[in-house]
Amino acid sequence: MTALSYVSEDKHSPWATHLAQVDRVLPYLGELSRWADTLRHPKRALIVDIPLEMDDGSVRHFEGYRVQHNLSRGPGKGGVRFHPDVTLDKVMALSAWMTVKCAAINLPFGGAKGGIRVDPRELSKKELERLTRRYTSEIGSIIGPQQDIPAPDVGTNPQVMAWMMDTWSMNVGMTSTGVVTGKPIHLGGSLGRVKATGRGVFVTGKVTAQRIGLELENARVAVQGFGNVGSVAAELFSQSGARVVTMQDHSATLHHSAGIDVAALIRWQQQHGSIAGFHGATTISHEAFWEQSCDILIPAALEGQITAESARKLVCRMVLEGANGPTLPEADDILTQRNITVVPDVICNAGGVTVSYFEWVQDFSSFFWSEDEINARLDKIMEQALLAIWQKSEQLAVSLRTAAYAVACERILTARKERGLYP
Structure with a gap:
């Protein structure tokens, strides 16, 4: 592992987590591992x-x-x-x-x-x-x-x-509208962009549920984070017949075994700025979030949330990483040992960057698609990408995260190899 002098040496730091993930994929890169320091x-x-x-x-x-x-x-x-x-x-x-x-x-x-x-x-x-x-x-x-x-x-x-x-x-x-994405619609933004990341979490969750034999109807969902990602994912799972039983943001952790009314919670959050004080659920301690029984856990807040300690407490069948880097490497190992399927961030929350790509393309052409077209294209790309990663996972007998890194790093390092070094 190559260290950089200007970043934290903490083994739990986000950069250290990235380096550990790179190290884990090296055995599957063959001759491309020569370029891994890239x-x-x-x-x-x-x-x-x-x-x-x-x-x-x-x-x-x-x-x-x-x-x-x-x-x-x-x-x-x-x-x-x-x-x-x-x-x-x-x-x-x-x-x-x-x-x-x-x-x-x-x-x-x-x-x-x-x-x-x-x-x-x-x-x-x-x-x-x-x-x-x-x-x-x-x-x-x-x-x-x-x-x-x-x-x-x-x-x-x-x-x-x-x-x-x-x-x-x-x-x-x-005027260059394509310099950023996620803009207001009338300035070249794309329809469907605001909900894209949360929608991607739902789409990958639906595919994964089918793969592991989990019926979404009445499945129990726990969500950490109630921003654009967590709230949209919760809303879509709820609309599909699942029950969102536990919800956490920076202000409170809510639980209701019969299912939280997600639409009502969204209205409450918009009015009050947080979920604290919502009357349709019981408030529990922050730490108790990780101990609540569910089928689907969605960490959609910040990085480093699932530690080894919390990984041992989880009672769920799958983890959908709506946030970037929410699971520490040692926690990943524990979840694998416990046969809990983890759909990694690099595929699970890629809906946002996918629709950002659509926005970028539309800005160049000055021709814009309908929201139905955006969602259909997004769903197809997400489903195909996840199924390819499932196939790689089964081929190599590795976790979905390692498979995702194997697929991605092969593409990145092949491009690096073929472009060569300048001068």
Whole structure:
């Protein structure tokens, strides 16, 4: 394992998790393993200082990042995260997972990610706009429709993407809608984009349920995280006849064995900003989330949530990774030993980047598809990609995660090999 001096040496850090995942796939790469160090070194990591004049006239400085992990298969693709826990280590790992994700789903992109260490809830709208525009200007030299295409992530949204698009366009002297995805619809955004990641989680869950003989009708679902991913996945599972019995966000953990009314919970969350205080379920402790019996567990919050300790407590048949990197490597081993099927993040939550690809293509052609067309294309791509990974898993007698990495890394390293080294 190759260490980098400027990131955390914590074995539980996100970057360490990525490195461990690379190590596990090496035996299945054959002669391509010669190029494996490509996956251990980001191509480019930019750290920027963002001075911001606050509404009260004071000036504060924030640290921002944009990391391009690998561009062998195409321009970089990955979100921008505004969160107080953003670090270089995390952004590097997230960019690496985007590399693998795009290759696993077979999109013509490399992996990238960005972020600012800030709590956007503490900023006014004007402060947030100034922060976004300065950040975009600082990273502007390395992003572009054919270089690196940012998108929303935790703490960002279509409005932030609109500011990024406008700033980059003003700086280059022309309107370029394709520089970011996840934009408002009337600025070149795609129908179906907001719900795409959650829909992808549902689609991969439906395919997996069929493979392991689990009936979705009345299946019990537990969801961690109630943002765009968790809420949409919960809604779709509920509509398919499953019961969402446990729900957790930053404010509370709710349980109701007969099934939580997801539509009512979404309305409550929109009105109150969190799920705390919802009357249609019982509030339980945060730690008790991992002990609730269910058939399908969906971690859709932040990375590193399923530890070895929580993996031993889980009572479920499958884990659908709606979040990026939610399962630590040692927890992965425990889940495998316990015959709990894990659909890894690099395929499970790839619905968002898939529809981002659709948006990018539509922006270039200025021809836009209906939401039904978007969903049909998304479902087909997700199902085909997951079935190919199932086939690889059975062929190699390995977990779905290792199979996904085997498929993805073979594509990435083949591109690296065929492109060669310059000069």
